[in-house]
Amino acid sequence: xxxxxxxxxxxLSQLAASxxxxxxxxxxxxxxxxxxxxxxxxxxxxxxxxxxxxxxxxSNVSSINLDEYVGLDKTHSQSYHxxxxxxxxxxxxxxxxxTYIPDGKTSSLYQExxxxxxxxxxxxxxxxxxxxxxxxxxxGFNEPGTSFTSLTHIVNLELSTRQxxxxxxxxxxxVPKQAITMGIGxxxxxxxxxxxxxxxxxxxxxxRLLEGPVDEQFPASALHDHKNVTxxxxxxxxxxxx
Ligand code: F6R
Numbered sequence: 001x002x003x004x005x006x007x008x009x010x011x012l013s014q015l016a017a018s019x020x021x022x023x024x025x026x027x028x029x030x031x032x033x034x035x036x037x038x039x040x041x042x043x044x045x046x047x048x049x050x051x052x053x054x055x056x057x058x059s060n061v062s063s064i065n066l067d068e069y070v071g072l073d074k075t076h077s078q079s080y081h082x083x084x085x086x087x088x089x090x091x092x093x094x095x096x097x098x099t100y101i102p103d104g105k106t107s108s109l110y111q112e113x114x115x116x117x118x119x120x121x122x123x124x125x126x127x128x129x130x131x132x133x134x135x136x137x138x139x140g141f142n143e144p145g146t147s148f149t150s151l152t153h154i155v156n157l158e159l160s161t162r163q164x165x166x167x168x169x170x171x172x173x174x175v176p177k178q179a180i181t182m183g184i185g186x187x188x189x190x191x192x193x194x195x196x197x198x199x200x201x202x203x204x205x206x207x208r209l210l211e212g213p214v215d216e217q218f219p220a221s222a223l224h225d226h227k228n229v230t231x232x233x234x235x236x237x238x239x240x241x242x
Contacts, residue, residue: 001223002230003210005238009198012234013042016130016196019230020047021056023128023192028060033126033187034088035066035140036080037165039196040130041087048091058094062123066131066140066187068104070154070178078168079104102152102180109154112180117152120186129190133197133205136160137218141181148222150183184222192228195220197237206233207240 006012020043023030034040050056065080074081081101089099100119106112120126131139138144141155156178157165166172187193197206205220209231214221223229 001210004230004232006232006234008234008236009042012196012198012232014046016040016043016194016232017046017050019194020128020130021050024056024058024061027127028057030061030127031124032061032063033066033124033129033131033182033190034063034084035130035132035196036083036087037132039132039198043130043196044088047088051092058092061094062098063089063094063100064120064124064126064182065099065101067179067181068102069176070104070109070180071176073105074103078174104176104180109180113152113154116180116182117186120152120182120189125186125189125191127191129187129193131187131193131195133195133202133209133220134161135164135201135205137205137208137220139184139195139220139223140187141179142184142187142219144217144219146184146216146219148188148216148225149185151186152180152182155179155181184219188222188226190226192230193223193226194230194232195223196232198234200236200239202233202237203240206231206237210241 068080072079102116103112136144143158162175166175169175208218209220214224
């Protein structure tokens, strides 16, 4: 695992944006694996800013998102569909029909998981997969105990994950209890993985990732089994690493 320690969130975001741009410039038909949550917001902001300066063309790029809440309509204010539209897609020239996010409102969740894994195999796998990390080590919404060979599936969100994400909802009760997520096995299909972690809140997880064993109780440790992983951390999230 290639580890880069940046001074702060701003530097981390700029570097993450540069890696995305490099990928797209080198290969305009790139498939980007994208994440939601707070961490990638800075990177998306820089991608948009630099796109507006006119250098990068996203018209041939496809994207595959990691996950979506079960039960939220695409237009729900906290759906990852709306998140991606507002935070990235509406501001660059990526084609909407080339962006893929699981449908959390489908009548058959089982079929949706199969369909989505099919998309990963057909359109993907991502050339570059962006990841965040949960305080409990989750990647995508793969909670501790998830098999490292898992494909797209439905998860019951841990209480701690729902509590962490409650900040985006009006109340804790509104946070969905389930999500549909690419599995760890699906994520590991990606050609290159860039994991971002920022802030003190992630310090324990980063220490465990870098110093702990490969263990299904800590999902991010699966990344040690992948050949091309870059970890971008800021000082705050790296502070406990010896
Ligand atoms: C989001 C995702 C999650 C987040 C993780 C960290 O698509 O899959 O694994 O990356 O929960 O979230 P933040 O960045 O909000 O701390």
